[in-house]
Every structure is written in structure tokens, then in C-alpha cells.
Amino acid sequence: MPSYFTDKSIAAVCASNVNRSMEAHYLFLRKGVQNVYSFGTSSQVKLPGTTQATPNIYDFKKTYAEIYEDLIAKDEEFYRRKGLLSMIHRNMKVKPRPQRFQDEVSLQFDIIFTFEDRVYDVIVDDLLHREASSHQPVHIINFTIKDSHEDAIVGARNVYRLFQIINSKGDTWVDEVDAAIDEFKESSDVDHSILHCTMFY
Template sequence: MAIKREDIKIACICLSNQNRSMEAHAQMLRRGMKRVWSYGTGYHVKLPGMSIDQPNVYSFGTPYAAIAADLERKNKDFYSQIGLLDLVRRNAKIKTAPEQFQQLEIVDFDLIFTFEERVYEQVILQLETKPPVAMKQCHIINVETRDDATEAVKGGEFAALMAEAMLRSNDLDDEIYQIISSFQQRPAAPFLLHHISFV
């Protein structure tokens, strides 16, 4: 049975629910998609620090506003200059705090966009360990995206455009392969992976 367009639920997932997943989340919201959520699959939320060997580490659930306040306290000028404060403040306008995908008791999405192959594999593994509740197909699509601000914008836009095409589909489960293939053939398209799980 075809999924009604207005019922399609979308998740955007990266490691820390800070950069790539939140950029895609923001771009989808700007395009009028209402049923969008975002998550991370890491053990902790890791953000750049003042040196490579000293990242800023937070627990999932730590409010973005609290993360921003902590970064300001540590070195406001430095974290403003590298764009991290702007990123965290942007996130705070979208939702309260980063969330960990593995903490979800029930997964009920039609589309899941990941932005790194290991995250894609973590999501698939997590779905395979949960008994299906809705018994519906969930399409997991990896849009391989480097974890920096510029590439996150490109990856987020690509995922949002794909989501728009999928929302226009009359039968997503039947037409998704054609949609993915058409996007993979675009110039400079990121590497795409697709997997179906039942949720």
C-alpha cells in the first residue's frame, strides 16, 4: 500500500546530531517538511576543541543552549571564529538538545538519511535488533558527506532535494529505486547507499 505523502516521517542521522544531520533537518524544515527528526549514533556528542586531542565532549540530551554557554565560557572568540557557536545556536532554534538514535524505544520512520557509511551501518544494525512494530518498510539512504560546515550544506541540500522528490512520489516503495538512481547520476553527486528495513 502506498504511503500517503503527508504521513511520511523522515529522520536525519549523523554521529553527534550537530552538523550534518542538523543541516539536513534545517533545510528540510525550510522546504516545508513538517515530519522531520534528527539524531546521532555516537556514544557522546563530540565537538572540536582548541586542539585536536582535546575535543569538547557532552552527553546526548545536553541542551544546545547549555553547550553554547559552555563554549562561550571556555573561549568565546575562538569558537565564534571557527563557526561553532553559530552552529550550536542554529541547532537550538530547531530543537532543544542532541538526541541519540539508539535511545529510541520505537522507530517509526519511512525515510532515514545518514551522512556517513559507519552511521548507516549503525542504523541498520540498530533496526535489525528491534522487533518490527508497524511492519512497514523503512528506507535508509546514506548520502556520504564530509563532516565540515561547507560539505554539510551540500549534503543537507542533496538529502532535502531527494526527500522532496520522494514526497512527490505516488508510490514511494515502488518508485524509490528510480529516484535514487536519478540522483546518483547527477553531476558531483555524493556516493549513495540504500537499504530497506522493516520497522
């Protein structure tokens, strides 16, 4: 990877910091991109339960290990079959616990990838209401990705592909994000609705 981009800070954000953002975080790390973070935006971490009426709800202070053990205690066979245990186990390899974007106000990023319109709107609103500090630009890019394990894998690959195209723009990348998105759309066989805006810290 070119040295000019290795110090760029990247965030992947979904609702609960369990599936889509963590799959992207995990992929970026495996590809050698170290300066990457992941977050959720909801008030609590929400996972499917054994019925629609009984979701599993956790505080963001809960570690992935604690969530893993809780799911095992409730119904190990069910959550293993549904893929939740493997998902949480993957997360445990990446970082200790889920994080909420709005709580990490000291961190600043060059690119923030989101995975649904609602999360994109929360990020834009949060940054809009922060007190100006460094005036550093941040590009917020949204891919609408269904919150399933299979779609998260495909979504992470697409986000990484767009990152590669942005990365290829060299020192002028900050002015060529829209061009990179257009190039991604032209080279992809999937119809993507991608939102993009630039804001400032």
C-alpha cells in the same frame, strides 16, 4: 507539497546530531516539511576543541543552550571564529538538545537519511536487532558527507533534492526509491556514492 506525503516521517542521522543531521533537519523545516527528526548514533556528542587532543565531549542530555554557554565560557572568540557558535545557535532554533537514535525506540520512520557509512551501519544493525513490531518498511539512504559546515550545507541540499524526487513518485514512491536515486544521480553534477536498503520495524 502533495498531501499523500505530508504524513511521512523522516529522520536525518549523523554521529553527534550537531552538524550534518541538524543542517538537513533545519533545511527540511524551512522547506515546510514538518514531520522530520534528527539524531546522532555515537555514545557522546563530540565537538572540536582548541586542539585535536582536547575535543569537547558532552552527554546527549546536554541542551544545545548548555553546550553554547560552555563553549563561550571556554573560548568565545575561538569557537565563534571556527563557526561552532553559529552552528549550535542554529540547532537551538530547531530543538532543545541532541538526540541519540538508539534511545528513541518508540519512533518509526518511513525514510532515514544518514551521512556516513559508519552511521548507516549502526542504524541497520540497530533495526536488525530490534524486536519486530509493526512490520512497517523503512528506507535507509546514506550520503557520504564530510563533517564540515560547508559540506553539511551542500549535503542537506542534495538530501532534500532526492526527497523531492521520491516525493514526485506519488502513491507508489515506496517501490521507486532505487529509481529515484538513479534519477538523482543522473541529474546531479556531483559523484555520489549512495547506499540504500529497506528494513522493517
